[in-house]
Amino acid sequence: MTATAPALAYGSLAEHAYHVLRDRLIMLDIAPGAPVNEAQLAADLGIGRTPIRESLKKLELDHLVVSYPRRGTFATQVDIKDLAAISEMRHVLEPLAARRAALVARADVRAELADKARQIGSMGDEPDDKRPLMEYDIDVHRLIYRAAENPHLEETLVRLDNLATRIWCLVLDRLPSVSEHIKEHVALLEAIVAKDADGAAALAASHVEHFEQAVRAAL
Structure with a gap:
């Protein structure tokens, strides 16, 4: 679920990045509240930062990450409520x-x-x-x-x-x-x-x- 090679089976690099990051977030491989390092993720997946940013926009709609101006993007907290x-x-x-x-x-x-x-x-x-x-x-x-x-x-x-x-x-x-x-x-x-x-x-x-x-x- 956390493959790091860019596979185009999902249709695009951004879609591939989305699926990989989504699974890391839901399995808490990226801890709740932790910052999402775009440069590190791009290096891990062997792709540019633009697909990473596109995937993060979609992940924000999924309530898995939250972005703050001038602060960056973070994994959302897990609220038992x-x-x-x-x-x-x-x-x-x-x-x-x-x-x-x-x-x-x-x-x-x-x-x-x-x-x-x-x-x-x-x-x-x-x-x-x-x-x-x-x-x-x-x-x-x-x-x-x-x-x-x-x-x-x-x-x-x-x-x-x-x-x-x-x-x-x-x-x-x-x-x-x-x-x-x-x-x-x-x-x-x-x-x-x-x-x-x-x-x-x-x-x-x-x-x-x-x-x-x-x-x-x-x-």
């Missing part, structure tokens, strides 16, 4: 995306969903390094949003999930089990693959509820 507002939106939109994915996902995307379910289902016990589990969670959600075939819904949910992930990363070391939360995705993915729209929506709602409960218990 945002959890209720984020969860309120996700309670409505996550089931909608799961339902749509079950109904309209293309065959190739449905195959990706099935493969992801198998990968998660074969996971072992809780690892010491929980980062791969977090990356699984991000991958699953982004795949479901894409499967829903609604770009406006996808864009909104990606932004909400990014903010939720930052909160989760903040309390990660205080959570008793991350793997159990990740394994909840198996039934959800299987319901989508099976075109069980009602089941998928119910499982998505339950997953969001369990996430909020787990974070609040860790606070």
